Amino acid sequence: MTALPSHVQELADRVAGGHGVEVLELNLRGQGRGRVLSVVLDAEGPVEADIVELVSKDLSRALDEADPVAGSYTLEVSTPGLSRPLHTRRDFRRQRGHEVSVLRATPARDEGHGQGLEGDARPAGAAGTATDAGTGPGTTSVRGTVLDADDEAVVLEVDGDQVRVPLSEVVHGKVVLPW
Numbered sequence: 001m002t003a004l005p006s007h008v009q010e011l012a013d014r015v016a017g018g019h020g021v022e023v024l025e026l027n028l029r030g031q032g033r034g035r036v037l038s039v040v041l042d043a044e045g046p047v048e049a050d051i052v053e054l055v056s057k058d059l060s061r062a063l064d065e066a067d068p069v070a071g072s073y074t075l076e077v078s079t080p081g082l083s084r085p086l087h088t089r090r091d092f093r094r095q096r097g098h099e100v101s102v103l104r105a106t107p108a109r110d111e112g113h114g115q116g117l118e119g120d121a122r123p124a125g126a127a128g129t130a131t132d133a134g135t136g137p138g139t140t141s142v143r144g145t146v147l148d149a150d151d152e153a154v155v156l157e158v159d160g161d162q163v164r165v166p167l168s169e170v171v172h173g174k175v176v177l178p179w
Helices: 006-017 049-066 089-093
Strands: 022-029 036-042 074-078 099-105 129-131 139-149 153-158 161-166 170-175
Touching: 006 022, 006 036, 006 049, 036 049, 049 074, 089 139, 099 153, 139 161
Parallel strands: 036 074
Antiparallel strands: 022 036, 099 139, 099 170, 129 139, 139 153, 153 161
């Protein structure tokens, strides 16, 4: 990826903000005529296709006027989609009420004993969790509905219990698709 002038981020943020969305990612990739300026938009709720189109048109116009990126490139404006990885408080908060699967680094245990997930008296591997079931050594997977997330942890409902998964242990999460 190529470094972008800060003015490009400022333009993208201003245009996106004017349409009630925000820039999640911004990067320039490729070389020569094959360069692509990729802008990924996000919002608290779903980002409608007409908003993506409006941001694309307005940002294209603003970039043409300011000309902060030398040479030619293709502008690509999109949303992260359902398959986007979940890592941060913000990512998980946006999925409140949705089922997710979280791969987490397994904390060290004292003398081979201990609890499973924080706030969960069941051992790892009990209902709602899978221990090293294709997840790799030192990781566990938990599946549940996002209730909330703060700066420290994501709170899931797993089989009727609330389970706190520290964000520092989240390797990645993903939305479980209903189909």
